[in-house]
Amino acid sequence: MNIKRNIIFSLESRKKNGKPIVINVPIRMRVMYAGQRIEFTTGYRIDAAKWDEAAQRAKNGCTNKLKQNASQINNDLSKYYADIQTIFKEFEIAETIPIPRQVKTAFTEKQKGKSIATLKHPFFERFDDFVKERGAKNDWTFSTYEKFASVKNHLLAFDKDIQFNDWNEFRLTDYVNYLRAEKKMRNSTIDNQLDFLRWFLRWAVERGYSENRAFDAFKPKLKTTRKKVIFLTWEELNRLRDYTPYLKARNTLSGCGMCSCSVASQV
Known part of the structure; x- marks a missing residue:
């Protein structure tokens, strides 16, 4: 079996204003x-002027915002290309045309090669060190410790084998999708979870446990809804106004403001 395929590297087309x-x-x-x-995110970014569209690679001698050079970027892009080719060859041998989810899963698994640094600084062991150190230094309350215990549980449920080098843009995006789809979190809650994760990853870089700073450039657009404004009816306003003489004397000015808002809502 021969599965015809095409693998293309390009810059995402985005607009602002x-x-x-x-x-x-x-x-x-x-x-x-x-x-x-x-569509796969590679975990890398580059200025358009530093990208060779014909070669589908970063221009030689260029670096991106995170000081990652063209050689490093292009080597990984070539590795991703080879990984995809290997995945399809495996499906060809099995005489099976994969569905997109199977290709994505197989690609993710191939990115989990563990290095010596990974074995020396296991992700979740360092997470425990982070909680212990930051908690003692900042005098965390019990509720803060509970929050970080919850963060760790979410990370374990997402990928119990994840390591520092795995957190490229691709995996960070997967984590956002996991929190939204599996944990049913709102965007505001997801944003908080990402802040906690960034704090830990930044601490790990400062301690020399990781050199991966992909989290710095990861800023997903998470829209949050404003809290709904509830206006009182005239009946509710009158009941509040007549509640006690004390409230009358103390809240005359605010009462006028509330009435104005209510009138505006009735128009």
């Missing part, structure tokens, strides 16, 4: 086969 974004643009990997199209 109607103008194309050309600074610090995410590099995307697109895989097309059998009428399917899969």
Whole structure:
């Protein structure tokens, strides 16, 4: 069996205020086969002026905002290309055309190679060290310790084998999707979870446990809704106004404001 496929690396097309974004643009990997199209985030960003569209690689001698050079970026892009080819060859041998989810899962598994540094600084052991150190230094309350215990549980449920080097833009995006789909979290709660994770990852970099700073550039657009404003009816306003003489004397000014808001809501 031969599964025809095409693997393309390109910059994401984004706009701000109607103008194309050309600074610090995410590099995307697109895989097309059998009428399917899969988008992968590579975890790298580069300025448009530093990207060779024809070669589908970063221009030699260039670096991105995180000081990652073209050689490092291009080597990983080539590795991703080879990994995708290997995945499809395995499916060809099995005489099976994979669904997109199978390709994504297989690709994720191939990115989990563990280095010596990973074995020396296991992610969750360092997380416990972080909680112990920060908690003692900042005199955390019991509720703060509970929050970080919850953060750890979410991370374990997401991927119990995850390590510092795994947290590229691809995996960070997966984590956001996991919190939204599996944990049913609102965007505001997801944003808080990411802040806690960033705090820990930044601490790990400062301690020399990790050199991965992909979290610095990861800023997903998480829309949050404003709290709903509830207006009182005239009956409720009158009941509040007549509640006690003390409230009358003390809240004359605020009462006028409330009435104005109520009148505006009735128009």
